[in-house]
Amino acid sequence: MQTRRVIFVIALLLSFGRDAAPAPVSHDRQLYLAAKNEYDRLANSKLTPQTRTRLESVAERFERLAQEFPKSRYCDAAHYYAGTIHQELYESSREQRSLDRAIRNYRLLVGKYPNGAYAAEGRYRLAMALDAGKGNRSEARQQYAIVAAKYARSDWGRRARARLAALDAAAEQERKQRPPPAVVQTAKPVQEPELPKAVFLVEKTSPPAQPVKPAAQALRKIVLDPGHGGKDPGAVGVDGIAEKDVVLGVAQKLGEKLKSLGIEVVLTRKDDRFIPLEERTAIANAEAADLFISLHVNASPNPDARGVETYYLDNTNDEAALRMAARENGIARDKISDLQFILSDMVQNLKLEDSITLAHRLQGSVVTQVGGRYGEVRDLGVKKAQFYVLVGARMPSVLVEMFFVSNRIEARALATDEYQQALAEALFDGIKKYQDTAQVVKNL
Ligand SMILES: [Zn+2]
Numbered sequence: 001m002q003t004r005r006v007i008f009v010i011a012l013l014l015s016f017g018r019d020a021a022p023a024p025v026s027h028d029r030q031l032y033l034a035a036k037n038e039y040d041r042l043a044n045s046k047l048t049p050q051t052r053t054r055l056e057s058v059a060e061r062f063e064r065l066a067q068e069f070p071k072s073r074y075c076d077a078a079h080y081y082a083g084t085i086h087q088e089l090y091e092s093s094r095e096q097r098s099l100d101r102a103i104r105n106y107r108l109l110v111g112k113y114p115n116g117a118y119a120a121e122g123r124y125r126l127a128m129a130l131d132a133g134k135g136n137r138s139e140a141r142q143q144y145a146i147v148a149a150k151y152a153r154s155d156w157g158r159r160a161r162a163r164l165a166a167l168d169a170a171a172e173q174e175r176k177q178r179p180p181p182a183v184v185q186t187a188k189p190v191q192e193p194e195l196p197k198a199v200f201l202v203e204k205t206s207p208p209a210q211p212v213k214p215a216a217q218a219l220r221k222i223v224l225d226p227g228h229g230g231k232d233p234g235a236v237g238v239d240g241i242a243e244k245d246v247v248l249g250v251a252q253k254l255g256e257k258l259k260s261l262g263i264e265v266v267l268t269r270k271d272d273r274f275i276p277l278e279e280r281t282a283i284a285n286a287e288a289a290d291l292f293i294s295l296h297v298n299a300s301p302n303p304d305a306r307g308v309e310t311y312y313l314d315n316t317n318d319e320a321a322l323r324m325a326a327r328e329n330g331i332a333r334d335k336i337s338d339l340q341f342i343l344s345d346m347v348q349n350l351k352l353e354d355s356i357t358l359a360h361r362l363q364g365s366v367v368t369q370v371g372g373r374y375g376e377v378r379d380l381g382v383k384k385a386q387f388y389v390l391v392g393a394r395m396p397s398v399l400v401e402m403f404f405v406s407n408r409i410e411a412r413a414l415a416t417d418e419y420q421q422a423l424a425e426a427l428f429d430g431i432k433k434y435q436d437t438a439q440v441v442k443n444l
Contacts, residue, residue: 230274307378
């Protein structure tokens with residue numbers, strides 16, 4: 001009681017203090033309010049050539065504010081309004097110039113102020129402009145997917161999911177309308193009726209750009225996710241070796257090898273930059289990848305801890321496991337449960353068995369191959385966990401913890417190009433083995 005009264009008195013004093021000496025209205029605030037007033041006035045009037053010109057100048061005022069006061073708290077709103085004005089102008093005039101300016105403002109908005117109040121709608125509008133305006137479906141899909149994952153419970157999240165479903169339906173429709181593969185039609189008439197030659201002819205007539213590679217049939221596209229990056233170094237161990245650098249090296253080497261097999265590879269990051277967790281699976285979903293493989297390096301307070309472990313997503317309802325996962329992912333427990341609830345339809349589609357198989361193939365391959373070359377590798381096994389980075393991925397997904405950066409021997413090995421190459425090769429063989437199993441199952 002006593003404390004509450006003291007706090008009340010302090011609050012009262014503070015509020016008097018504010019009244020007595022009002023903060024001077026800053027220049028950026030003045031500019032913003034003036035532009036906003038003008039926009040509100042124009043928003044309800046008919047779109048005549050005159051109002052067009054005035055709207056354009058208001059958009060310019062918003063843009064100038066963001067340019068001249070890059071630290072102003074009105075910047076995200078300024079980009080948002082400049083973007084929406086240009087988008088409105090585009091919708092009535094169909095001038096590409098307006099569309100480009102709208103897109104530019106939305107990109108600045110979501111790039112510089114990703115957590116601001118205008119970010120959700122800004123990103124949704126960016127996706128819309130890319131989708132309907134530019135016909136850039138793949139990036140539109142990616143942006144919608146980020147909105148759907150990041151703002152799952154908001155109206156924008158719901159709208160983005162609806163747009164994604166519509167894009168899926170449109171793509172499916174196009175697939176159905178496309179003529180069947182031209183292999184048979186373009187095959188020259190078989191002159192000699194012997195069977196072996198006919199088979200050979202059909203094989204030869206397949207397009208040269210896509211040589212017949214049975215091994216590449218099942219896996220079309222793989223998203224590799226080098227963990228952490230940019231401001232987030234991940235685990236930092238012996239000699240200052242950082243997880244983010246090791247995993248990027250391995251991902252790049254693995255990517256090259258997979259490409260040689262004719263598999264399309266997408267890296268969630270190609271360099272040392274920060275990518276929010278939810279964007280990583282959003283990329284995989286947007287790319288409609290066949291596999292999602294997140295690469296990490298372990299660390300422990302115990303310097304003797306070493307070895308390799310691989311995780312797959314388990315949509316567990318066990319309260320203790322959820323709390324543990326929340327702690328490891330550094331996010332609130334209730335957020336995980338929300339995500340789990342919202343994405344449950346996606347998670348149900350998860351090929352859990354495929355994820356488990358993939359995890360075992362990768363784990364086994366690293367343990368035996370890297371172990372064969374560099375001495376015994378401690379096998380910490382395949383485990384289930386609810387890593388945030390795996391939640392929401394719509395394809396078999398695993399997370400590999402490759403050795404311990406906190407262990408003197410393993411850290412120094414991890415830092416070398418040679419060892420990273422060996423790891424990439426082992427993972428590559430694991431993926432190949434997974435693919436062979438998947439094909440056997442498919443053919444049964
Ligand atoms: Zn990590």
